[in-house]
Amino acid sequence: MLAKRIIPCLDIKDGKVVKGVNFVGLKDIGDPVEIAKRYDEQCADEVVFLDITATYENRDILKDVIQRAACELSIPLTVGGGIRTLDDFRMILSSGADKVSINSAAILNPQLIKQASDEFGVQCVVVAIDAKKREDQSGYDVYIAGGRKNTGLDLLTWAKQCEDLGAGEILLTSMDRDGTRDGFDIDMLNALMRVVSIPVIASGGCGGQEDIVEVFEKTNCDGALAASLFHYQEATIEDVKALCAKHHIPVRRNYETRF
Template identity: 85%
Template sequence: MLAKRIIPCLDIKDGKVVKGVNFVGLKDVGDPIEIAKRYDEQCADEVVFLDITATYEERDIIRELIQRGASELSIPLTVGGGIRTIDDFRMILSSGADKVSINSAAIKNPQLIKQASDEFGVQCVVVAIDAKKRDDKSGYDVYIAGGRQNTGLDLIQWVKQCESLGAGEILLTSMDRDGTRDGFDIDMLNTVMNAVSIPVIASGGCGDIQDIVDVFKKTNCDGALAASLFHYGEATIDQVKEECAKHSIPVRRNI
């Protein structure tokens, strides 16, 4: 069995890492490179830089961060936020990132998934999806624009389309759980994983180490993404992996 991945996510605004609840109420929690280096030392499996205001900022800002991250980190780096074109993919990957995460752009131009996977390989293409349960409980809708706009797309139809176009993995965030620390959305994760065969990363709702153990025990997700748990020093990645190992969950450990 492949080792499960523990992935800290750094939401970046104006060059700083920020954290909020349900996509709002952002607080500054520090320098992205210094924080990422700390996670690297703790044996994180990869790290995600998400430039949450990239649409409004000069691209050079994130390019410098990618170059610094690539030169100072030993773990894979995924970058997302504001990517709209295949040229954006080229810039981010040539700056040293290992993967590119796209969200809104994939919905507006699904062929971008195919273009990127054809040119760079499926392993470079991550489709990030923000989804929320419908009020009538009939399923899940996909949102864009930082969770502000309901696309009307059905989550399951969309993940199947992403897989068919060449997405290498899905980064699935539950908007209902984001920042609440109430645990991952197990039902939504299992619904998606029953629909696709590509790796799925769980995101949204991690409040403690047990939540990560639970998501690996109750779903077949390939990785768990968290922010607050690590940013505020409530647990280290080493501690998470130690607890996973106690529950016979395969993880990569420092030797």
């Protein structure tokens, strides 16, 4: 049986983690590779690096971070942020990442999804979607530019189009919940899951371990992404997995901690 994935996400700027992660005994608390290694040891199922570097010139730094991470990690790595072209895909994958996540670029040029999945395989194309409930409650709009710009696209229509173009996975962030720590947006996830059959990763709103249990119990999503919960060490990944296991949610655990 496939395990539900627990995925920590790191925001990276100029090669450094933006939100300070304060692990005990970590040499460089700003180094994404060191932090990702810790998550790997805690049995994270995947790690996401979201590059928020503003300038294109600093891409070499990102490349170096990916290469080092690929050497150190024993789990899959997804990289997103600022990807615009097939060449960006090529750089990130050849540096050792397993998946590439695209957001605005997919909306500006939907064919990028098709070109990337044709060339590199559907398994490495993740489309990240930021969505927010419309004021008249009639559905959800897709936003870009970090949630500042409403594209006017309908979430369900866009997600279906992504799937048809060859997206391998959707990473759905709720703009209503992001940063609130009020729990994942169950209604929005369920609405999305009714129209697509590719894996969906839930993001935005995770405030505690129970929220992760809730999202797996109330939706059929494949993974849950969280940042603060793990960065501030309110819970380790192993804590979350132990709680999931207690609720009979299939999760991957180390043999030593399984019983």
